[in-house]
Amino acid sequence: MSAQLLVIDDDAVTRELLTEVLQSEGYRVAACDSGPRALERAEHEHFDLAVTDVRMPEMDGIAVTRALKARDPAIQVIVMTAFGSVETAVEAIRHGAYDYVSKPMNLEEIKSTVRRALSERRLPDARMNGDRGADDTYGVLVGRSPAMVEVYKTVARVAPSRSTVLVEGESGTGKELIATALHRHSGRAGARFVAVDCGSLTDTLLESELFGYVRGAFTGAVGEKKGLFEEASGGTIFLDEIGDIGAPMQAKLLRVLQEYEIKRVGGQEWIKVDVRVVAATNRNLEELVRRGSFREDLFYRLKVVTITLPPLRERREDIPLLAEHFLRHYAERNQKPISHVTDEAMVLLMDYPWPGNIRELEHCIERAVALASGTVLTPEDLAPELRSTVEATLHRGSPTLEEVKRRYLEHVLAETGGNISRAATILGVDRRSLYRMLRRYGLRAS
Known part of the structure; x- marks a missing residue:
């Protein structure tokens, strides 16, 4: 008999896609749009494996994992999130999750993870029974790129x-x-x-x-x-x-x-x-x-x-997160009302090769905050050597602001392999807004 799977996600598109993909693999799949509904269903039906989102309004995925494992210690749980962090990975695995995967989903990775989880289905190790709360991680362990999610998973397990x-x-x-x-x-x-x-x-x-x-x-x-x-x-x-x-x-x-x-x-x-x-x-x-x-x-x-640990040039999608993280830190330390990095400055940060990696980015933002006179960080606030390094890439023919924005959008699409969800996350917009931007600049995700 094929395995019985439970998909839990408040996003209808993700829920339906996962259901369809897993059914095509020959599994029997039930889908729920919230944690409480999933637990109610688990009261009356047996499930071999559950795939749950982390951020849901009524009950988060960590609480769902804990409740499912308490009810049936043999169930395998795979946790998904678009908001990767070492704390989430630690909490998920501590409470019995088999694995932790990032959104947007790689469908082949999901299918492979489900196969592995079902083949290794067994009673949990005694070490999973602890319920000690996770402390806040130190400093700048920031990033949601697939490479960093893998790092978080390894940290959580070891x-x-x-x-x-x-x-x-x-x-x-x-x-x-x-x-x-x-x-x-x-x-x-x-x-x-x-x-x-x-x-x-x-x-x-x-x-x-x-x-x-x-x-x-x-x-x-x-x-x-x-x-x-x-x-x-x-x-x-x-x-x-x-x-x-x-x-x-x-x-x-x-x-x-x-x-x-x-x-x-x-x-x-x-x-x-x-x-x-x-x-x-x-x-x-x-x-x-x-x-x-x-x-x-x-x-x-x-x-x-x-x-x-990957170098920063191989996880460029994390640069906006890191830059905003350092900006908040140094703006607060210097008591400056700086709210964000402008699009033009972020283009420079994204295109710079960062040979000194995160440490160099941190020093760059610290310097910019110290010298900034306005309420946002602009290209003029960044170090001259950074601007000159990317000048050939960004300022060929003195482009207009619209051209700079178009090039930045192209850059993000290239870095994400055309993944609309991930590109939207980096740009800080929703998918609908991103599609409008693509039409405006005559670009295609592919």
């Missing part, structure tokens, strides 16, 4: 474990923010989070910082000092730029990851530590291993779980 995590990504992509999110959404959140920049210290200094030292270990060691591994015991230690450490230090770190014990510099006693290790690098560790400058055994100890 956070409760003790597994070592390796965070890869270019400088400025937010690696420490991921480490902080892993800590805050784990059972270690009440203990210390300790961050160490391994690349800024020599191996000798790094050893005494990480492991501490005993009195007389070296000139100036007039007393005992705990190392950061001891300070972080019970919590999380974040080892940034792990690819920059030398061979002797690599050997000592390997011992920590194997035995979870350290020896202070100049000491004889091994000291047990209970610490979760998150490491990060902007270098290609596999290439360093091939060249013999990084230990292969340490590499595999570090990459139990790997999270790769």
Whole structure:
């Protein structure tokens, strides 16, 4: 007998599309437009799997997930949202969701996820039974792009474990923010989070910082000092730029990851530590291993779980969200009544390559807010080097304002692959308004 599925979404178009697609896969599908109606139906019918939206007026998808799992622990639940965040992913998976997917939907991804969920249908793991509320994530872990939704899902799944995590990504992509999110959404959140920049210290200094030292270990060691591994015991230690450490230090770190014990510099006693290790690098560790400058055994100890952060140029649809986030932050800090970024300035931000990634974007917006004299950020408020970098792209032949808007619209459509829903979200308009804009400028989504 084919599986019985329940689709829950207050948007009629999405609900009907999902129903049709899943029925075409051979499933029996029931559809409801709200959480309460879905739960009422689940009282009288058996469902193998539910697909639910997060944002619904009467009852959100997290509450629906919790109620469905309480009624039938074996049901698989897939949560959909157009408002991706690490908190939503953590909450959904904590309350028993099988997976978390972003809107606009990739229908092939939905079909594949449903197949996997049904094939793995089983009673939930005991670790899902906790109901600890999620803290707010730190700083600028912002984005709704598919790449970032995948990152949120991985963070949500691995956070409760003790597994070592390796965070890869270019400088400025937010690696420490991921480490902080892993800590805050784990059972270690009440203990210390300790961050160490391994690349800024020599191996000798790094050893005494990480492991501490005993009195007389070296000139100036007039007393005992705990190392950061001891300070972080019970919590999380974040080892940034792990690819920059030398061979002797690599050997000592390997011992920590194997035995979870350290020896202070100049000491004889091994000291047990209970610490979760998150490491990060902007270098290609596999290439360093091939060249013999990084230990292969340490590499595999570090990459139990790997999270790769995309550079900002590969998630341009998140630039407006990030820019507005930083604008609100620095406008409030500087007590300036700046409301938004103008369309013309946003075109510049979208077209700039951002070699320094999110960190560079943050500094750009901070500078612009500090220098702005009006209530909106305009191109003139942005750094001259940013304007000059994209001048050839944006100012060929000194285009009119209408031409700049048209080019920006073309740019967003290209970045989203012609996906109307995603383009509308980036532009901050509804689908109907976007279609009017396309007709006005003679453009097609494809």
